[in-house]
Amino acid sequence: MLDPDDVDLAGLGAARDDRTPGASWWIDPANGEIRLVQDRDDEPAGWRHIPPTEAGAGYGDMSDFVEAVQHRRAAELLDQAINGRGAFRRFKNTLFEFPEVRDEWFRFRDARARRGAIEWLLEEGLVDDEVGRRAIARHPDPSPRNADVPGAVASDLADLYGHRLHRVLLYGSWASGEGSVESDLDLLVVLDHVDSTWDELRRMDSVLWRHTERSGLAITALPVAESAMGRPTEPMLIRAKTSSVRIS
Template sequence: MTDDEAGGTMLDLAVVDLDMLESALEDRSYESTWFLDRQTGEVIYRPDDLAGEFEEEMEDRDLVVIEADDPHAAYRDMADFVAGIADERTRELLTVAIQGPGAFRRFKDTLYRYPDLWDEFSGIRRVAERRRAIEWLRDNELVADADADAALAEL
């Protein structure tokens, strides 16, 4: 924990499991709830059917509910990636793949045929997810702006 300029207590970005936070922000199921402990930075997954079992354990904790992020963000990641592909034929194939229902599956199936592009997209997507996690922490005033800005600049 660190103190910010206004005297509040902030989490040290290093204590937050950003991989788990990314998973929480991507989870759009209606069968679970994710929390972040303001004191420890722990990201907690709780299946909703077990909510009663967790109630006592969680009542003394300072928790923030983690809501899934913008469902269109992952689509924008794909669309931006496709727009930047130099090879016209490959770009056209992937442009068609991301249209309409089932876009994510078709995109992955098509992209899988191009291992170099698969690796490139995986790296770009990973950075985008990490950025969204850090921005979520900053937007919810859980980490200092300066720490978030420094982490984002490193990405």
């Protein structure tokens, strides 16, 4: 039996995706070595042939990825791209417009390819069932990077305000774990004092806009004085105080 950790899973995934005419891929059941063969006379004895995946098998991965994309504009365009003929080409072209989303796709595709490679090894009886299942569990779909956006915004606000910033609270759907590409990311920015809400909003504008551009999320922030959070009277502040999550 092979140990999945000793197999080049990325290479096996690439071999399964290769549909080049006249090319065939083989794996040595003894040590997991993978070899490209382009002449039938060179097919290695005792090795296992690696058949290519079915054409269009990657469409499900694209669809699942688009559902997980948090960047609003990217998600909208990618959803349009994968519908109809030429979906793969349009999908790739659209990703070039969003470099960070494109990086996420590569991470997502790599995880799916590695899991698919291990599943194939299991189907072929080349790895132990329990060992294979544990190996699959080590390659989950990557979490959307936008899960880190609140912390990144809070960090930039700390640089902006210095000692004036007491804390940043996340409230609303993102705080309850129900946030999605359609949800605003709502923040309470608790400062030592707030003389003018509009002045503070203008001061934060460049930070919020930068992260909105980067993530595709609509990010809202409400500056609040520490004294107002002590005994809040506004319904929104009362709800935020009881259900918010501190991120800074």
